[in-house]
Amino acid sequence: MDFLWVLMVFGTILFLGLSLLAIWAVYFHLSNTDIPPKVSQPFKLRVLHCLLIMLFGLVAVLKKMRLSNGYDILRSVMDGIPPGKDPHLSITNLILDGLPVRMYQPRSPCDGRRRGILYFHGGIGLYGSVDAYERVCRHIAKNSNSLVASVEYRLAPTNPYPTQFLDCLKAAVHFLKNVEDFGVDPASVIICGDSSGGTLAAAVCQSLVSRPDLPKVRSQILIYPFLQGIDFNLPSYQRNGRMPLLSQRHVVEFGLQYLQKDLALTSKALKGFHMSKEKRLKYGKWLWPEKKPEELECEDDAPTWPEESADEVFEPTFSPLIAEDAVIRQLPEMYILTCTADVFMDDGCLYKKRLEDNGVKVTWYQLEDGFHGVVYFIDHCLFSFAGARLGLDSIVDYIKSL
Structure with a gap:
């Protein structure tokens, strides 16, 4: 009986604590959030945001109690529940030059060598993983009939900046040097990234223009990238x-x-x-x-x-937008996706202008009802957003056009 009494008390305290946390999350959301009318499925976005606020509140409590540093919990949540096996893809975990990489190889036939896409995930350099972006990479690989290599670069703060850039650059160099070993056409290598992964993709492409010993990158795909840390009031x-x-x-x-x-x-x-x-x-x-x-x-x-x-x-590795013209004009052509309801939209538009002014071909897709991070939610059941499929379908169409 004593055990049942303790269990009931603990359950009551837990219920009350979560209820108060939920009420606080809803109040905080309504007090500090504005969603533009163009954004589709706003109620779903509000629910998601409230759950995220609750999670951050719980992490803050655990940090105060010194039970967690917070990063491990948030990273685990972002990884989510792994999807089931996909009969259309062969998925392999490899180590390339000391870096873990997950390769997605379509099982469908291909005339000659495939396109190869090196993918750098988002997460502000603090979160994210190949597991978290499993669905995104599967979608791109399967629908574009391309090999996708997702890089597990090391995260801050344990591995301080610019470790993330150096890891991605090392992975790109190794991939390009050995591209034919992966069944990829050396003339069809694409470097892709979303959010902070887009920052890394842009910075890596800039660094590779000084490497005539490597195959030239065919294209860069930047998905709502952060590109400058100079003006936060654009x-x-x-x-x-x-x-x-x-x-x-x-x-x-x-x-x-x-x-x-x-x-x-x-x-x-x-x-x-x-x-x-x-x-x-x-x-x-x-x-x-x-x-x-x-x-x-x-x-x-x-x-x-x-x-x-x-x-x-x-530094251009942090703010690729401010690289010198001599570097910009040597870049491969670019596809860039921006979202109307995203703080980084102007970063993308300014980078687009810089490349175009320097004679670099740019394909721009504006997701009118999109928000930052929308692509991540592809095939996430209750929290899938229509904009995720629209954005990824646009990316796949672009890849197939190359």
Whole structure:
């Protein structure tokens, strides 16, 4: 009886605790979130966001109790329940130059060698894995009849920046050097990534232009990529600053965690205090092409961070948008997907303009009812979104056109 009494008390406390957490999550969501009318299935997105808020609340409690660092729980949740076997694909886990890689090989016949797609998953460099993006890679491999190699690069904060970029670059170099061993046409290699994986894909493609010893990359596919950490107040940041899953403030907070900076700097970064007048003048033609140089010249100096350096933000491996023209004009053609309800939409549009201005062919797809991270939810049962299939079908159509 004593055991049953303790169990009932524990169950009651747990129920009350989860109920309070749910009420707080709904209140927080309604107080801090705006969803534009164009976004499809908004109720489903609201429910998903409330569950995510509850998860972060639970993680915060466990961190306070020193029962978890939070990363392991969030990564496990993002990995989700693995899908069942797919008879149309041969899936193999390999180690390439010390890095785990999962390869998806279609079983359908192919005339000659296949296209090869190197995929870098999203997750802000802190989360994500090949398991988390299993459904995305399966969809691309099966529907485009291409080999997809998903790279398990190491995550921060255990492995600080730029480990993630160096891992992806190493995987790309190894893949390109041995491309024929995988049954892939050396002239048909594509580098792809979503969100922070899109950042990595863009940075890797930029680094490979100086490697004449390797086959030239056929194309880069960037899915709602983060491309600059200089201005967090571009119009799309302001318009979508209170969107679920990735708000304006979340971008800065996650970025600071990724770079292992103090989160107390968030408000300063949002105000642009990490960017001097000299930097505004240097990068203004790419970030604010509508402004004349004299307009930037007249802007007052913003106070800088006296306690920390923000030099990493101005490296092309972190902000590929600000790479020099000499690098940009050598890049392979690009497909870029942007979402209307995404803080990163302007990053993508500005990068598109930079490549086009330098004579690089660009295919742009704007997902009008999409939000950041939508592609991740392909085939996620109750939490699948129509935009995920629309976006991935557009990507597959582009791959098949190459």
